[in-house]
Amino acid sequence: MINEPTAVSVTSLTRTVNRKTILNNINFTVDMGEVYGIIGPNGAGKTTTLRVLSGIIIKYDGKVEIFGETPVKAKQRGYISYMPEDAFPYDRLTGIENLQFYARIYSKGDKKLEEDFLEKGIKIASLGDRIYDKAMNFSRGMKRRLIIARTLMVEPKLAILDEPTSALDVESAVRIRNVIREIRGQTTVILSSHNMLEVEYMCDRVLMINKGEGIKIGKPREIVEATGTNNLEESFIKLVGED
Numbered sequence: 001m002i003n004e005p006t007a008v009s010v011t012s013l014t015r016t017v018n019r020k021t022i023l024n025n026i027n028f029t030v031d032m033g034e035v036y037g038i039i040g041p042n043g044a045g046k047t048t049t050l051r052v053l054s055g056i057i058i059k060y061d062g063k064v065e066i067f068g069e070t071p072v073k074a075k076q077r078g079y080i081s082y083m084p085e086d087a088f089p090y091d092r093l094t095g096i097e098n099l100q101f102y103a104r105i106y107s108k109g110d111k112k113l114e115e116d117f118l119e120k121g122i123k124i125a126s127l128g129d130r131i132y133d134k135a136m137n138f139s140r141g142m143k144r145r146l147i148i149a150r151t152l153m154v155e156p157k158l159a160i161l162d163e164p165t166s167a168l169d170v171e172s173a174v175r176i177r178n179v180i181r182e183i184r185g186q187t188t189v190i191l192s193s194h195n196m197l198e199v200e201y202m203c204d205r206v207l208m209i210n211k212g213e214g215i216k217i218g219k220p221r222e223i224v225e226a227t228g229t230n231n232l233e234e235s236f237i238k239l240v241g242e243d
């Protein structure tokens, strides 16, 4: 069982590519079981931050610890389940075959665990009988639900979701937001979004970033109150304007 109070700690994270600073001295910590949002406009550095946390980008300055390990070590230990923004299912497999494939890999021969993962995945995907259909016949929202299910069903210590609800219709986005809210407290989740309004609903705390720099950290309601605005979107505009 998970005991550590701090799941993720990021200190002075800086990434420079071809002399261009993409992330500039980013600092934040994520508590166990928290749903943490990294929010900012296009090009702010959200995906880069998540790719560092996932152990995919290994060239950076600063210190990043995931359950006390480097991201690469945490990935090797199977602590992290990462959903890239452009993740897609295997089109030629049915929905359930997609889930079975991952359940088998992550359960490492433990049949009972494999069944548990699959059962959980079916529930999260909530595709009804369509789960027996080939993924190529799914709508964008159905595909995303399948990918989210695949990411979360394996009960990772840390789930990293890049723009989990982007480009989805209202119904699919609401379903996914509810899934994320439901796992709050059980799984530590870090997600990115440029939809600041939905983040208010999903996240315990947020890190606002703009042009590679952290501009505010806090609970959505506290940020809104401190900035004297009506919502996070207005807060962001006010904070960036004051920059």
Ligand SMILES: Nc1ncnc2c1ncn2[C@@H]1O[C@H](COP(=O)(O)OP(=O)(O)OP(=O)(O)O)[C@@H](O)[C@H]1O
Binding pocket: 017, 020, 022, 040, 041, 042, 043, 044, 045, 046, 047, 048, 049, 194
């Ligand atoms: N390997 C790279 N080489 C050069 N520039 C890069 C590289 N990776 C990212 N960038 C630039 O760094 C900035 C941040 O990119 P990133 O993808 O992290 O932003 P983002 O906040 O996720 O944006 P979006 O919401 O559009 O996905 C962008 O200006 C991007 O073009």
